[in-house]
Amino acid sequence: MSILRYIWHRGEGRFSLIVLGCWLIVCALSLVWTPQPLGQSDGYNTWASPSLAHPMGTDGTGRDMLSWLMAGSGTELQIVVATCVLAALIGVVFVSFSLARSGLVSEIATVITDTLLSIPIVLIALILAVPLGASILVVILSCAISYGLNLARIAKPQASLAATSRYVEAARAAGSSRWKALRTHVLPNLIPVFSVQLSICAGTAILAEAGLTYLGIGVPAGTASWGSSLSSSASFISIFPLTVVWPGALITVVVVALNLFGDCLRKAVDPVVNAQLRASEVRR
Amino acid sequence: MSLEVSKLHVSVGETPILEDVSLTVGDAERVGLVGTSGSGKSMLAMSVMGLTPSTVRVEGSALLDGQQLVGASPQTFADIRGRSVGFVFQDPSASLSPVIPVGRQIERSLKRHYSLNSKNRRARVATMLEKVGLSADLAASYPHELSGGQQQRVAIAAALITSPKLIIADESTTALDAMTQVQITRLLVSLVDDAGASLLFITHDFSVLARVAQRSYVLGEGRVQEEGPTQDLLEAPQTEAGKRLVLAARKLTFSSSQSDSERRQ
Ligand SMILES: Nc1ncnc2c1ncn2[C@@H]1O[C@H](COP(=O)(O)OP(=O)(O)O)[C@@H](O)[C@H]1O
Numbered sequence: 001m002s003i004l005r006y007i008w009h010r011g012e013g014r015f016s017l018i019v020l021g022c023w024l025i026v027c028a029l030s031l032v033w034t035p036q037p038l039g040q041s042d043g044y045n046t047w048a049s050p051s052l053a054h055p056m057g058t059d060g061t062g063r064d065m066l067s068w069l070m071a072g073s074g075t076e077l078q079i080v081v082a083t084c085v086l087a088a089l090i091g092v093v094f095v096s097f098s099l100a101r102s103g104l105v106s107e108i109a110t111v112i113t114d115t116l117l118s119i120p121i122v123l124i125a126l127i128l129a130v131p132l133g134a135s136i137l138v139v140i141l142s143c144a145i146s147y148g149l150n151l152a153r154i155a156k157p158q159a160s161l162a163a164t165s166r167y168v169e170a171a172r173a174a175g176s177s178r179w180k181a182l183r184t185h186v187l188p189n190l191i192p193v194f195s196v197q198l199s200i201c202a203g204t205a206i207l208a209e210a211g212l213t214y215l216g217i218g219v220p221a222g223t224a225s226w227g228s229s230l231s232s233s234a235s236f237i238s239i240f241p242l243t244v245v246w247p248g249a250l251i252t253v254v255v256v257a258l259n260l261f262g263d264c265l266r267k268a269v270d271p272v273v274n275a276q277l278r279a280s281e282v283r284r
Numbered sequence: 285m286s287l288e289v290s291k292l293h294v295s296v297g298e299t300p301i302l303e304d305v306s307l308t309v310g311d312a313e314r315v316g317l318v319g320t321s322g323s324g325k326s327m328l329a330m331s332v333m334g335l336t337p338s339t340v341r342v343e344g345s346a347l348l349d350g351q352q353l354v355g356a357s358p359q360t361f362a363d364i365r366g367r368s369v370g371f372v373f374q375d376p377s378a379s380l381s382p383v384i385p386v387g388r389q390i391e392r393s394l395k396r397h398y399s400l401n402s403k404n405r406r407a408r409v410a411t412m413l414e415k416v417g418l419s420a421d422l423a424a425s426y427p428h429e430l431s432g433g434q435q436q437r438v439a440i441a442a443a444l445i446t447s448p449k450l451i452i453a454d455e456s457t458t459a460l461d462a463m464t465q466v467q468i469t470r471l472l473v474s475l476v477d478d479a480g481a482s483l484l485f486i487t488h489d490f491s492v493l494a495r496v497a498q499r500s501y502v503l504g505e506g507r508v509q510e511e512g513p514t515q516d517l518l519e520a521p522q523t524e525a526g527k528r529l530v531l532a533a534r535k536l537t538f539s540s541s542q543s544d545s546e547r548r549q
Pocket residue numbers: 296301319320321322323324325326327328337339340
């Protein structure tokens with residue numbers, strides 16, 4: 001709770017909390033209510049300008065922009081949460097491998113990380129799309145693999161610094177097993193790195209969803225998502241700019257909010273940066 | 285508890301680090317191990333307790349109350365460390381984790397070796413903190429909120445909370461200023477004596493040693509150069525290694541007392 005309070009008391013943190021809060025509320029709301037039913041498309045009312053009935057206008061098939069963007073927020077949330085959880089898991093697993101006592105295991109982990117990292121995310125997605133087709137899973141898996149490995153690579157120096165530290169040695173001298181000592185001492189050191197990287201990962205997952213959907217291997221046609229709203233109108237940007245501006249602005253604002261949130265989160269959890277918060281939290 | 289090291293050979297690959305080292309610490313005895321930096325003092329302590337990296341080969345014998353430690357299983361070591369043997373390391377700001385409150389680091393070996401509920405553990409931590417001259421509220425602090433002397437008191441509390449019968453202090457006062465060094469050494473000695481424990485006090489500084497150990501070993505180039513009552517070693521060192529260490533200690537003492545008197549004038 002005090003972490004959220006800390007974030008709230010910073011300007012950029014408050015902005016990010018408001019945006020992310022609205023996102024969650026809209027997600028919940030879209031489950032029960034949207035201004036227009038999603039299935040409804042009005043063939044006589046395509047590319048409509050904003051009006052009372054369609055506050056953001058309609059797209060090329062006469063679907064209500066606002067309703068589809070609202071429904072899309074749920075899809076984005078699924079993608080972001082699943083990607084971050086998976087990426088964190090992959091990151092922790094590969095960091096643990098790289099700390100393995102056996103030189104061979106850590107060597108293999110490093111080689112796998114570096115090899116896979118050199119494959120662009122779009123290529124990973126294309127390969128995954130072969131068995132999976134256009135699917136939300138393609139977005140989640142390709143992002144999680146790519147960011148998870150990236151996370152492992154970024155966190156590795158920090159982790160091995162902590163792993164070879166005197167305090168791990170001291171913990172071993174106090175009777176802790178090597179594994180236990182690593183778990184209790186290395187993980188807390190990774191939280192600041194992870195919080196920043198995962199928030200960037202969340203933002204990039206949204207961007208990747210838009211990109212991959214545009215390429216036709218992301219969210220399948222007929223499923224609401226910000227990327228699909230964007231890509232279905234993208235070719236008409238010079239004629240009907242508003243239909244591209246709405247999803248584009250939405251994506252930008254949310255991605256910025258996620259990145260700011262990650263920055264503030266790091267400051268809040270980083271024990272070196274924020275001693276006061278930590279002290280007050282412990283003594284509470 | 286007694287420690288009997290005999291004919292200990294420690295090497296990394298082809299390079300010998302300790303050769304034919306024999307050393308005993310008797311029951312409730314305080315013994316010094318002194319040597320220049322790099323002479324292998326830490327390596328001795330680490331190899332006896334099985335804390336060396338896998339690249340280090342240890343041969344010979346080390347008996348802890350008759351139990352062979354060289355080549356003992358990881359399980360044996362895990363049971364001994366933190367229960368029968370307590371460690372105090374050199375630099376407290378490095379040997380305490382920066383992200384964990386000191387109270388939790390003090391109770392670690394208690395938690396590892398005894399099944400006490402958390403209330404009892406916290407009470408033991410509070411008692412221990414008071415024993416080392418700190419306020420019990422400090423349990424919630426993080427290491428960076430404490431001074432170097434306070435941190436080393438915390439490290440001593442962590443090493444002694446399970447009342448181990450052998451304490452190994454590796455350069456425990458080296459990172460501290462002269463005043464604090466004296467306080468911490470006194471504290472360590474009085475706690476060890478109260479508990480009836482044995483102490484292996486490792487240092488490169490002869491002047492500290494005189495306060496702590498009745499008997500000392502001088503280590504040089506991986507071998508025991510000489511041994512005997514600390515006072516004798518300090519007054520009349522026989523070997524080159526011993527002479528150099530004593531000279532260094534005298535120089536430090538002399539020059540610091542000289543500058544003191546200069547300041548007074
Ligand atoms: N992990 C290691 N691998 C190889 N050599 C080591 C290792 N640790 C220490 N040494 C070597 O062992 C010697 C003794 O080191 P150490 O025991 O730390 O000395 P001291 O504690 O007396 O200052 C040094 O020459 C050092 O280079």
